[in-house]
Amino acid sequence: MKVLAVPAFQDNYLWVLHNTAGQAWVVDPGDAAPVEAALAAHNLSLEGILITHHHFDHTGGALQLAEGVRPIYGPEHSPFEGITHPLEDGARIQLGEAAFEVLAVPGHTLDHIAYYNATEGLLFCGDTLFAGGCGRMFEGTAEQMHGSLQRLAALPDATEVYCAHEYTLANLRFAVAVEPGNEALLARQQAAEALRARGEATVPSTIGLERATNPFLRAEAPAVHQALIAEAGPALVAAPACDRFGALRSWKDRF
Ligand SMILES: [Zn+2]
Known part of the structure; x- marks a missing residue:
């Protein structure tokens, strides 16, 4: 599968995946117009729509693109009502020759899922794991979000991480404050x-790079542990790992 980045709004990426037969699928189309333009420019035929979670900047263009005939895959029990193919954790969907596994990753929202293709090492993770950071916890608990991120971190290092926003520079500024060494x-x-200065995307990254540099996957690294204790207090030493994650997430919210 090839993956095209379709920028939308301020800093969203709508991802169009396609095969050599010209069949295409779009992940999280918050807006239909830029997706339609990308499909036309690359002579692609839209076969279906994949939704990671209910937020409007991920779903706003789905119904227009589906035209009542194309499948809209998405989480079961989602507040977004346009889903025609509800998916639970562990479900598999077939996009042409490519099989994708569904991973439930609650935390940013309760309905959040990710799509993972093990053969080619592709992960579409919406607003859960970001390049150098992670999503805010609007609906879930620190325990849920931590569990979701740990699950993504356990994927192979070479897995390409296609997140839904270009937040990387701000995320890395926080990461350096946490782990300056x-x-x-x-x-x-x-x-x-350098990429942003040239107007280029910093996404996708890889799971290996995230494990090495993303503080939200590194709350147990000694340097991050020390920074957290200095910032949020010594009680964190004995606390469960998800509490250290939660303290890191609140620090970023204040940063
Ligand atoms: Zn969101």
Whole structure:
């Protein structure tokens, strides 16, 4: 599968995946017009729509693109009512020759799911894991969000991470405040700044890069642990791991 980034709104990426037969699927079409333009420009035929969670910037263009005939895959029990093919954790969907597995990743919202293709190492994770950061917890608990991120972090290092927003520079500024001595992180920040200066996307990243540099996957790294204790207090030493994650997430909210 090939993946096209379709920028929309301020900083969203709507992802169009397609095969060599010209069949295409779109992930999280918050707006229909830029997707229709990308499909036309690449001579692609839209076969279906994948939704990760109910927020309007991920669903706003879905019904227009579906035209009442194309499947709209998405989480079961979602506040978004346009889903024609509700998916539970562990479900599989077939997009042409490519099989995608559904991972329930609650936290940002309760209905949030991710789509993972193990053969090619592709992950579409919406607003759960971001390049260098993670989504805000609007509906779920720290325990849920931490569990979801740990699940994504356990995927193979080479897995390409297609998140839904270009938040990378702001995320990495926070990451450097948490872990100023992380060489891989400093190198990543330089590379990301260079990409953005040229107007290029910093997404996709990889699970390996996130594990090395994303503080929300590193709350148990000694340096992050120390920074957290300095910021949020010594009681965190004995607390469950999800509490350290939660303290890190609140620190980022205040940052
Ligand atoms: Zn969202």
